[in-house]
Structures are given as structure tokens and as C-alpha cells.
Amino acid sequence: MASIPKNTGPPPTRLSWRPITSGRISPLSCQAIKYLKPGLQVVLCAGGPDTADLGKEMAARVEQARADTENELIWIEKFLPPEQIVALYSQAALFVCPSVYEPFGIINLEAMACGTPVVASAVGGIKEVVDAETGVLVPFAPQSRTNPEPQDPERFARDLAAAINRLLQDPEKLQTMGLKARQRVEQESIAQQTLDFYRELTITSYPGYPDTLTRGRI
Numbered sequence: 001m002a003s004i005p006k007n008t009g010p011p012p013t014r015l016s017w018r019p020i021t022s023g024r025i026s027p028l029s030c031q032a033i034k035y036l037k038p039g040l041q042v043v044l045c046a047g048g049p050d051t052a053d054l055g056k057e058m059a060a061r062v063e064q065a066r067a068d069t070e071n072e073l074i075w076i077e078k079f080l081p082p083e084q085i086v087a088l089y090s091q092a093a094l095f096v097c098p099s100v101y102e103p104f105g106i107i108n109l110e111a112m113a114c115g116t117p118v119v120a121s122a123v124g125g126i127k128e129v130v131d132a133e134t135g136v137l138v139p140f141a142p143q144s145r146t147n148p149e150p151q152d153p154e155r156f157a158r159d160l161a162a163a164i165n166r167l168l169q170d171p172e173k174l175q176t177m178g179l180k181a182r183q184r185v186e187q188e189s190i191a192q193q194t195l196d197f198y199r200e201l202t203i204t205s206y207p208g209y210p211d212t213l214t215r216g217r218i
Contacts, residue, residue: 015164016043016092016111027054028153029098030061034068035161037168042073043088045080089114093174094167097126098160100140100148105129109188112181117174119163121156134181136163 015036033042044062049055066073080088089095095111097120102108105125108118118135120126130137138159141151150156167174 015040015094015096016045016088016116027058027061028150029157029160030058030065031153031157032098032160032164033065033071033073035158035165036069036071037165038070040071040168042069042071043076043092044073045076045085045088047077047079085110086114089116092116094119094164095135096160096164097121098138098156099123099126100142100150102126108135109185113185115178115182117167117177117181119160119167121160131184134177134184136167138163 030044036042046058049058062073062075089111092111093116095108095116095118097108097111097118099121100123102121102124105120105128108120108126108129111118112129112134118130120130120135120137121140122137123140127137138156140156142148143151167177
């Protein structure tokens with residue numbers, strides 16, 4: 001996210017806000033944008049809404065967010081090819097994932113692989129991916145087991161923005177988190193390669209051996 005670029009002075013800080021699909025993000029999370037510090041550029045990647053009504057609600061929330069902030073808000077409504085996604089991750093100071101549910105947290109690993117720290121909802125698989133060394137998890141309480149929308153949208157919005165603002169005020173910590181995030185993904189990759197090696201070795205050495213190892217690829 002970032003503020004409107006000025007004709008003079010340093011370029012704005014860019015934050016990538018990428019929920020992927022509106023099915024994982026509550027449009028209410030756009031409320032957090034108005035609480036962000038000035039001088040930012042928010043790049044919101046949210047495409048492929050589950051329903052037409054959800055798409056309309058998202059559009060209305062984005063327009064309201066634009067009206068409530070001086071920061072520049074860029075909304076990318078379409079799905080992007082991998083090379084463009086990598087560019088967004090790499091150029092962002094932070095990756096923000098305000099999901100209401102996230103089974104695996106893969107998109108957070110994608111950002112971390114690019115050396116970008118993460119601020120995300122403390123839900124689902126995200127909690128297994130992001131830790132205190134690689135980002136910040138924002139507490140999230142759903143309305144119920146069947147309704148994943150935030151129990152207190154205003155509090156969630158303020159907590160999300162506060163986490164973002166705190167990190168942006170500490171460039172050294174931001175840089176350290178980015179390095180740790182990259183290292184975390186590399187370690188996960190090495191572990192997966194080791195698992196694959198021993199799995200293939202077992203199958204080759206003992207034909208017919210039960211396929212008991214789980215690949216669980218990232």
C-alpha cells in the first residue's frame with residue numbers, strides 16, 4: 001500500500017494486499033486502509049469473486065476506501081500471471097493477507113519466497129506458515145463456525161492497520177523479517193527435497209513397499 005506519488009521526494013512505500021479471491025477475504029477488511037499512515041501505495045489484488053453480489057460489494061468497499069484515505073489505492077481485479085505476481089511481491093514493503101479463512105497459507109509462502117514480510121489474519125494454515133520472525137499475525141475472531149466474517153470488523157480493521165504501521169516504522173526489523181522469510185521458505189524446500197529423495201530411494205530399493213510417505217508439496 002502506498003501514498004499518492006509526489007513530483008518530488010522519495011517514492012512511496014508499496015504494500016501488496018493480495019487476498020486472491022473474494023471467497024477468502026471479507027470486503028470489510030478494506031476498512032483497514034483508512035487507518036494506514038500516509039505516504040503509502042496500496043496494491044489490492046482481489047479478483048474472481050464467488051458471486052456477482054460479492055463482486056459488487058467489493059467494488060463498493062474499494063471506492064469507499066479510496067474516499068477515506070489520501071493514500072493511492074490500486075485495485076487489480078484480474079488474475080495475474082506468475083511473473084507479474086512475483087514482481088508485486090518483490091517490490092512490496094509488506095504483503096498483507098487479511099483472509100477470513102485460509103486452509104494452507106500458500107500465498108504467504110509465495111511472498112516470503114520473494115523476501116517480503118507478511119501481515120496476515122491468524123487463521124487456518126497461515127498460522128503454520130507465518131511466525132514472529134517472518135511477519136505479524138493479527139488476531140481474528142469469526143462470527144461463528146458457519147459464518148467466517150469477522151466478529152468485530154472495526155476492531156479487526158484497526159488491529160490490521162496498527163500491525164502494518166508498526167512494521168513500517170521499523171525499517172531494520174522489516175529487512176530482518178524479509179531475510180528470515182526467505183530463509184524459512186528455503187528450509188521448507190530443502191526438507192521437501194530430502195523427503196522426496198528418501199521416498200524415491202525406498203521405493204527403488206524395496207519394490208512394492210507401501211507408499212506411506214506424504215509429499216505435501218508447497
